[in-house]
Amino acid sequence: MTAGRPPLPRLRVQGLACGYGRGRPDVLTGVELDVEAGSILALLGPNGSGKTTLLRTLARLLPPRAGSITVDGEDAWKRGRAWSHRRVAIALQDEPQGSRLTIDEVVRLGRAAHRGWWLPMTDEDGAVVERVLERTRLAPIRDRTVDALSAGEWQRVVLAQAMAQEPRVLLLDEPTAHLDWHYQFEILELVDHLARDEGLAVVLSLHDLNQASTWADRIALLAEGALLCVGSPEEVLTADLLARAYRCPVLVDRHPLTGAPMVLPPPRSRRGAEETRKP
């Protein structure tokens, strides 16, 4: 009988260890995470704490050293790569590195997850690509080659390609890096819509603690080779936990309209202020 049993989370990570190369220490161990359909989990942590490594492992780009990753209850590493690509999409920070492909072509590559590399695009594939280009505001510049884009434009292209995969789990590595204030808001609003209205489970790494507070349902704080804490923004964004993870003092206040935690830098030290004033 399954009656009364809670539904499986869309993404479940149990006892995961990840890292690079034989003989090298694990980057992360003992990672336990559940991400529900329709929700956003933010990964926070200092430089080098393993956010990208975890995202790569979840996307099946890096084999786990221990533990399991399941999508809707099925082990992503026991199923084939194609099975995984139809369910899990990742938008990484990697540069286009001189590619002469156009934006349109790069976004179309996202459809290969569904039809294979060798089959022509169907009308349905074309319709998905059109929709994604419109939603990421890339349609007017779709014929530009990706080697001549600003960092912010490229950021939107990698998100568009991941959206074209029509995944159930969307993994985003620092999706707001390089974006101006307007596009940061626009991208996070779009990601929010993909989670709330289309039921995707979203995992995204961020450096902006206040963006995590505003947009994430849950936050996983990484430090010292493990998850320091996983919970709601209120549970994770505390002065003690943040000071321990980032090894510097922070102030935590409340957003005047929403009451969500807002993280502020502490006042400049007197010595620092005096040095700044020196001629």
Ligand SMILES: Nc1ncnc2c1ncn2[C@@H]1O[C@H](COP(=O)(O)OP(=O)(O)OP(=O)(O)O)[C@@H](O)[C@H]1O
């Ligand atoms: N390809 C690689 N080969 C070997 N080690 C790597 C590789 N990529 C990252 N690392 C190491 O793994 C650790 C975690 O790096 P990772 O990029 O996952 O951290 P991060 O939290 O995403 O950092 P940042 O905030 O700076 O982007 C670091 O010590 C890094 O040097």
